[in-house]
Amino acid sequence: MKNRLFTLLLFLIPFTRPAAQSIISVDSLPSQGVVLDKNWKWQAGDNPQWADPEFDDSEWKEVNPTQDVNTIPQLTQKSIGWFRATLELSPVVAQKLTTLLISQSVASEIYINGLLARKIGTVSTNPDDIRAVNIFKTNVIGLPYSVSYPFVQISIRVAYERSSFYNRVGFSKNHCFKATVIETSYAGDVNKYQRHQTYYGWFQVGVFFILTFLHLAFFILYPTQRANLYFSFTTFFLGTAFLCIPLTFDYFENLSDYFVAEFVQTIAFPIAYLFLIRAIYEIYHQPTGILFWMIVVFGFLVVISLFTPYSLGSIWAELGTELLMTTEVIRVTSLALRRHQPGARLIMIGMAISLVMFLAFYVDILLKNYGFEPIVEKGIGGIITYQIAVLCVPVSISLYLAISFSKTNRELIEKLRENNALSKKTLAQEQEKQQLLAAQNETLERQVKERTAQLEQSLEELKATQNQLIQKEKMASLGELTAGIAHEIQNPLNFVNNFSEISIELLEELNEIKEDKKASDQKGQAQDDTLEMELLSDIEQNLQKINHHGKRASSIVKGMLEHSRTGSGERQSTDINALADEYLRLSYHGLRAKDKSFNADFKTDFDENLPTINVVPQDLGRVLLNLINNAFYAVQQKKLSDIDAADSATGAYKPMVSVSTRKKAKWIEIRVKDNGTGIPETVKEKIFQPFFTTKPTGEGTGLGLSLAYDIITKGHGGTLNVQSTDGEGTTFIIQLPYDKK
Numbered sequence: 001m002k003n004r005l006f007t008l009l010l011f012l013i014p015f016t017r018p019a020a021q022s023i024i025s026v027d028s029l030p031s032q033g034v035v036l037d038k039n040w041k042w043q044a045g046d047n048p049q050w051a052d053p054e055f056d057d058s059e060w061k062e063v064n065p066t067q068d069v070n071t072i073p074q075l076t077q078k079s080i081g082w083f084r085a086t087l088e089l090s091p092v093v094a095q096k097l098t099t100l101l102i103s104q105s106v107a108s109e110i111y112i113n114g115l116l117a118r119k120i121g122t123v124s125t126n127p128d129d130i131r132a133v134n135i136f137k138t139n140v141i142g143l144p145y146s147v148s149y150p151f152v153q154i155s156i157r158v159a160y161e162r163s164s165f166y167n168r169v170g171f172s173k174n175h176c177f178k179a180t181v182i183e184t185s186y187a188g189d190v191n192k193y194q195r196h197q198t199y200y201g202w203f204q205v206g207v208f209f210i211l212t213f214l215h216l217a218f219f220i221l222y223p224t225q226r227a228n229l230y231f232s233f234t235t236f237f238l239g240t241a242f243l244c245i246p247l248t249f250d251y252f253e254n255l256s257d258y259f260v261a262e263f264v265q266t267i268a269f270p271i272a273y274l275f276l277i278r279a280i281y282e283i284y285h286q287p288t289g290i291l292f293w294m295i296v297v298f299g300f301l302v303v304i305s306l307f308t309p310y311s312l313g314s315i316w317a318e319l320g321t322e323l324l325m326t327t328e329v330i331r332v333t334s335l336a337l338r339r340h341q342p343g344a345r346l347i348m349i350g351m352a353i354s355l356v357m358f359l360a361f362y363v364d365i366l367l368k369n370y371g372f373e374p375i376v377e378k379g380i381g382g383i384i385t386y387q388i389a390v391l392c393v394p395v396s397i398s399l400y401l402a403i404s405f406s407k408t409n410r411e412l413i414e415k416l417r418e419n420n421a422l423s424k425k426t427l428a429q430e431q432e433k434q435q436l437l438a439a440q441n442e443t444l445e446r447q448v449k450e451r452t453a454q455l456e457q458s459l460e461e462l463k464a465t466q467n468q469l470i471q472k473e474k475m476a477s478l479g480e481l482t483a484g485i486a487h488e489i490q491n492p493l494n495f496v497n498n499f500s501e502i503s504i505e506l507l508e509e510l511n512e513i514k515e516d517k518k519a520s521d522q523k524g525q526a527q528d529d530t531l532e533m534e535l536l537s538d539i540e541q542n543l544q545k546i547n548h549h550g551k552r553a554s555s556i557v558k559g560m561l562e563h564s565r566t567g568s569g570e571r572q573s574t575d576i577n578a579l580a581d582e583y584l585r586l587s588y589h590g591l592r593a594k595d596k597s598f599n600a601d602f603k604t605d606f607d608e609n610l611p612t613i614n615v616v617p618q619d620l621g622r623v624l625l626n627l628i629n630n631a632f633y634a635v636q637q638k639k640l641s642d643i644d645a646a647d648s649a650t651g652a653y654k655p656m657v658s659v660s661t662r663k664k665a666k667w668i669e670i671r672v673k674d675n676g677t678g679i680p681e682t683v684k685e686k687i688f689q690p691f692f693t694t695k696p697t698g699e700g701t702g703l704g705l706s707l708a709y710d711i712i713t714k715g716h717g718g719t720l721n722v723q724s725t726d727g728e729g730t731t732f733i734i735q736l737p738y739d740k741k
Contacts, residue, residue: 022039022040022041022062022085022086023039023086023087023088024036024038024039024040024085024086024087024088025088025090026087026088026089026090026093026181027090027092027093028090028092028093029092029093029096029098029181029182029183031183031186031189032182032186033101033180033181033182033183033186034180034181034182035066035178035179035180036065036085036087036179036180036181037064037065037066037178038064039062039085040062040063040064040065040083040084040085041057041060041061041062041063041083041084041085042060042061042062042063042065042072042073042081042082042083043057043060043061043081043082043084044073044074044075044077044078044080044081045078045080045081045082046080046081046082046125046157047082050082050084050155050157051082051111051114051116051155051157052114052155053113053114053153053155055084055155057084060084061073063083065083065156065175065176065177065178065179066175066176066177066178067173067175067176068173068174068175068176069105069106069160069174069175069176070174072176075106075158075160075176076160076162079127079130079159079160079162080123080125080157080158080159080160081157081158082155082156082157082158083154083155083156083158083177084153084154084155084156085153085154086151086152086153086154087143087151087152087153087154087181088150088151089150089151089152090150091150093150094150096183096184097142097183097184097185098142098143098181098182098183098184099140099141099142099143099181099182099183099184099187100140100141100142100143100154100179100180100181101138101139101140101179101180101181101182101187102118102120102138102139102140102141102177102178102179102180103135103136103137103138103139103175103178104120104121104132104133104135104158104175104176104177104178105132105135105174105175105176105255106121106132106158106159106160106161106176106177107120107121107122107123107130107131107132107133107158107159107161108120108121108123108156108157108158108159108177109123109156109157110141110154110155110156111154111155111156111157112141112143112144112152112153112154113144113152113153114153114155117141118139118141120133120139121133121159121161121254121255122159123157123158123159124159127161127162130159130160130161130162131161131254131255132159132160132161132254132255132256133253133254133255134248134252134253134254134255134257134258135174135175135255135258136194136248136249136258137253138191140187142184143181154179156177158176158177161255161256194249195249197245197249198245198246198249198250200387201242201243201245201246201249202246203387204238204239204242204387204390204391205239205242205243205246207239207391207394208235208236208238208239208242208394209235209236209239211231211232211235211394211398212232212235212236212239213232214232214398215228215229215231215232215235215398215401216228216229216232218401218405219232222405222408225401225404225405225408226282227279227282227283227401228401228405230275230276230278230279230282231275231276231279231394231397231398231401233272233275234272234273234275234276234279234394235272235394235398236272237268237269237271237272237275238268238269238272238390238394240264240265240268241264241265241268241269241272242265242390244261244262244264244265244268245265247261248261248262266302266303267303270299270302270303270325271299273299273325273326274295274296274299274325276325276329276393276394276397277292277295277325277328277329277332278292279397280329280332280333280347280397281332283336283343283347283397283400283401284332284333284335284336284341284344286332286335286336291328292328295324295325295328298324323355323358323359323362326351326354326355326358326393327355329347329351329393330348330351330352330355333347333348333351334348342404343400343403343404346396346399346400346403347396347397347400349396350392350393350395350396350397351392351393351396353388353389353392354388354389354390354392354393357385357386357388357389357392358389360385360389361385361386361389364385493549495545495546495549496546496549496550499542499543499545499546499549500542500546502538502542503538503539503542503543503546506535506538506539506542507539509535510535510536510539513535570616571614571615571616572614572615572616572617573612573613573614574612574613574614574615574617574620575610575612576610576612576613576615576620576661576668576670576736577606577607577608577610577661579617579620579621579624580604580606580624580659580661580670581604581606581659582621583621583624583625583628584602584604584624584628584657584659586625587625587628587629587632588600588602588628588632590629591629591632598632598636599655600632600635600636600655600656600657601654601655601656601657602656602657602658602659603656603657603658603659604658604659604660605658605659605660605661606660606661607660607661607662607663609663610661610662610663610668611663611668611738613668613736613738613739614738614739615716615736616715616716619711619715619716620711620716622707622708622711623708623711623712623720623734624659624670624672626704626705626707626708627672627708627732627734628657628659628672629704630704630705630732631657631672631673631674631676631730631732632655632657632674633676633695634674634676634677634678634729634730635655635656635657635674635675635676636655636676637676637677638653638655638675638676638677639653639655641677654675655674655675655676656674656675657672657673657674658671658672658673658674659671659672659673660673664735666737666738667718667735667736667737667738668735668736668738669733669734669735670733670734670735670736671731671732671733671734672731672732672734673729673730673731673732674729674730674731675728675729676729676730677726677727678724678725678726678727678728678729678730679722679724679726679730680726681726684722684724687705687722688705688706688709688720689706690706692706708720712734712736716736716737717736717737718734718735718736718737719733719734719735720732720733720734720735721733721735
């Protein structure tokens with residue numbers, strides 16, 4: 001509908017052809033249309049006035065726009081230019097609905113009778129913004145029709161995309177701009193050949209990829225048959241090459257994408273045929289000689305030639321590699337046929353048919369390129385010829401490999417039957433043995449039950465004795481503990497008892513003095529008051545000593561109970577050296593208990609002048625235990641790793657964990673150092689984050705270092721830092737403040 005409105009609008013616009021303009025006369029219109037390749041005027045550069053139908057282009061150069069894009073004068077240098085021509089339709093042609101079919105390797109803006117009819121690609125004065133379209137994409141533009149005025153002026157603004165990988169495909173050229181006038185009713189038949197190529201391309205892709213998975217499965221089942229592996233590579237690269245055909249016709253809009261697809265296709269062919277030769281060598285047990293490597297060098301040179309400007313690399317990649325490598329396969333197969341090797345006849349038939357079809361296909365291309373009639377009818381006939389040529393070789397080899405696979409299966413089934421027969425015979429013998437063994441087992445079971453009853457009785461007696469020993473050991477330990485507590489508390493209790501008795505005697509004496517005072521008549525009162533004061537002073541001293549030794553007994557009991565507490569969270573004056581040494585040994589022996597193969601050296605370097613500081617010993621011990629465990633884990637992992645496997649075997653690597661303490665100006669420093677795997681820089685930033693761990697699943701929660709960091713920084717006002725070199729080792733540094741007083 002849009003094209004009809006545009007055509008009507010063009011018809012309503014008056015247009016007078018200047019006498020100086022060249023004319024393209026269209027007297028008749030065959031079903032395939034008329035290619036407009038003559039009487040076009042060309043001018044490099046850009047001027048919007050050149051779209052004007054009245055513009056005088058008599059000074060412009062006459063060119064053929066269907067010639068190769070690189071031969072258009074100054075187009076590749078200036079990147080932009082204009083074509084102009086005037087169509088003169090004969091009365092017979094003017095009465096028909098006509099369409100302009102356009103294919104091009106540039107970007108264009110098409111003006112008909114001065115009006116913009118279509119933009120194909122992106123035309124821009126900025127070379128970086130130009131986007132040429134796929135040369136196989138055909139665009140359709142309706143032409144105005146009028147019997148009274150049969151002239152149509154066409155102006156085309158074209159732009160050359162410099163970034164595209166221009167190269168010749170086969171013997172064909174990359175025409176700059178190709179316009180074909182065709183009757184509208186036949187316009188839909190133009191792309192029929194391309195559609196058939198697309199259908200057959202998808203068909204080949206499906207066949208090759210099915211063969212790829214099939215023979216890859218054969219190889220996985222029987223890895224000794226490496227021919228299946230090489231042949232799966234062959235069909236994979238052939239499938240990749242033919243996948244570019246439907247992608248080119250149906251999906252790639254830009255010219256650069258089209259050339260990339262052609263480049264991939266051209267490289268995939270020699271790679272596929274190299275793997276094909278290698279598969280044939282494997283089938284016939286043929287060694288790879290100098291001829292094979294010469295073919296490899298030829299394929300490499302073909303790929304290199306693709307990077308030369310407008311080389312014939314693509315045609316040699318397809319024609320050269322297909323003919324040369326097919327010939328090599330036929331040569332090897334001929335030798336196998338002489339030796340009467342299995343499968344040689346089948347593969348030879350496929351190779352011969354493939355070679356004949358390839359020759360017919362490429363001879364037709366050469367004849368067509370030089371203006372002769374092809375042997376095989378063009379279009380579908382050429383496609384079928386090429387399909388047969390490509391499929392014969394893989395299908396013949398696939399049939400042979402499938403037959404070989406089937407033969408192997410039959411042999412395996414036969415051997416399986418023999419094994420089953422032997423198994424049945426062995427089973428009968430085993431049944432006889434089982435009957436004898438059953439009788440012996442009954443006897444043994446009866447004897448075992450008798451012995452088991454005796455052992456159970458002995459075990460019960462042993463358990464009872466063991467329980468008694470354990471109870472005695474507990475009572476002995478309790479007795480020792482009681483004796484120790486009694487010994488420690490006895491002295492202060494003796495003091496308490498002695499001073500309390502003396503205090504009682506002093507109080508009795510004081511009471512007697514008071515009684516005497518009442519009986520006397522105030523005689524000697526001053527002397528009695530002095531004595532009374534002395535007695536009260538002695539009683540006060542005795543009570544102070546009773547209090548002192550009572551507190552001493554209390555502290556002894558408190559000290560005895562200290563080791564049984566689970567921790568109250570209160571700060572205590574703690575000997576850091578003793579705490580670090582205790583948890584270092586606890587960690588080492590704990591890991592040794594879990595893994596008997598674990599072994600590592602450890603050492604301490606404690607500052608003897610280190611003062612005691614107020615910390616929560618249980619929390620700080622938890623931190624030290626976590627850091628030391630991590631250090632032992634790191635040295636063990638390095639010992640077991642592939643990187644240091646050779647060193648471990650020779651004994652060059654010695655796992656070492658060290659704990660040291662130092663007194664600094666304002667803090668106490670504790671270092672836990674190892675020579676293990678170290679920590680990468682990318683991981684070092686995350687190690688104190690909750691739930692982050694580098695250990696395998698199930699071996700770490702990712703909370704150890706996070707909790708340790710919180711205990712040191714938030715619980716004790718200190719710092720926890722790490723120094724590490726990947727592959728060499730790690731040092732964790734704890735700094736705790738202390739009061740100099």
